[in-house]
Amino acid sequence: MKKIMIRVFKILLIISLLQLILFASDMKTITWEFANEPPTSFEKNGKYVGFGIEIIKDIQNKMPQYKHQLRMVGNYKRLVKELKYGSLTCAINLFKTKERLEYMYFSKVPIFFSFDLQIVLRKTTFEELGKPKKISLKQLLNMKNLKFGTSFGRTYSKNIRNILKEYEGNSNIFSYAQSNVASSLLKMLVRNRFDYMFLYPEEAFYLSKNIDKANDLVTVPIEETGSFSHTWAVCSKNEDGQIVANNITTILEELRKEKKYMNYYVNVISKNLHSYYKKHFENTYLKIYEQ
Template sequence: MGKVAKLVFNFVTIFGLLMISPNALAEQVLWLKSLSGVDAKQQKSIHINESSIQLIRQFMPKMNFTEVLVNNRRAYSILASEPNACTGNKLKTSSRMEQYYFSDLPQSLSAGLRLFVIKDSELDRQLTRLYPGNQQVSVEQILQHDSLKVLGVVGGRSYGNKLDSVLTDKAIQTKLWSRTSSDMFIGLLKMLLRNRLQAIVEYPSVVNRYDKTLFENIELVSYPIKEAPEMGLGYIMCSKTQTGLALIAEFNRALELACQTPEYYQLHWDWNGQLSEGEFRHLYTKVYPTIKEPIE
């Protein structure tokens, strides 16, 4: 479908929904779907958003979803103008909460930044001694050790205020390798596998996107980072209208049911595939407290 055809389709879709009565509108969801979803190269990165909403929708049988492909700018415009617009996997902030309604539970869970190293390397053995039981690793402290000769990071990227403060310290710049080419992460990963770096900082879900043939016979292990948030959460967000409030109530009910299913648990574990099941189970039950016993 060409660009003009998409615009016409979206206009007709939205105009048609406006003709629905207010009562019926409460059962109509104008679901704003990211345009990146049609890019085959990004399929893995949008998997958690698309797959999780399909599982949630199974618990909303009376709701009619109309999907509209939009970029981020267009999505916020529609959320401001249409009473029944919703979208997924959004960061919940205080400023956004003034403008939109958010689900109580997150739609998606991604483990926070971790320090990836080669299993049984000198650095891995030292980390195991210093931080037994998979404790959080202090990047600031480990940069002082001789076993970490070079740490790989993506150039021009923010890792959050605390970690950025550590990584911009002039005293440790000789131990940093910052890659800024078009293949930033994959280049760092290859350098780690060739032992040109001793560690890299990345999200488990990002490492998990890449073909496992890259790893050959080398096994990676990761450690949670003290200077980074434990996890990232993406929420369902709807228009701040009476209809939007009613829709969020429906999403809340469906989410509470969906998150207790083995399918929802497995989807998120697959997404965070670089974590052990014990680590993932700890995060999952922390985020979804409605689960009384671990899902088998």
């Protein structure tokens, strides 16, 4: 009798293992793609790290019905192309534009809520401009003697997009297809390849510790922007992508209520910004919902 029971147990175990194998083989794989953009997402010591990667992992843990793989694609031009043609590709930290809505499904709540762009320039340029507390981007772009460096394929908030479109084709605007978006451009700024660029406060906080001559640079708020901007999670525009994007929305609605979610960003900005950010996170960000 005991031998029979052991045989039955072994048979049931084999059947269970076969079912698990068959289930796993039927699971669809989500490819999570991201730009090389410290401190949000980047590679360090052979591992993908950054607060954006942590959020992706939190989402993945809530979606056990899928297999998941991470892939760093370098810059935003490549990332957008992969989303457009990928079978089931998702990404984080993208602004919503009319063009992108044609080939991406967006989460209905934003994934990131961050301080808006600032202008970064060398101290000498800052002093020549009179040490302004804020800078008009339009005014800078009208100064033909100053060169503006930007990342090819990277998209910004609506106000910034409209201004850049207005000045599209200007001879003093230079776009670079760099793999490490902010870091590469910042090094070029230090080497006088151009005179100013965009940078987010979290990028400035991180890169100031890792770039030579960072003390020779100054960040200044842009007159034409607000205090904050928000970006979204996106997926390929097909049936599977729509299902996953909807799942991400549901997951984010719960995850964003957790204290650690807010702290992912708080931990990469300077302390003087913490209380201001926390207030707007709770009063503004958590209420944003777009169909």
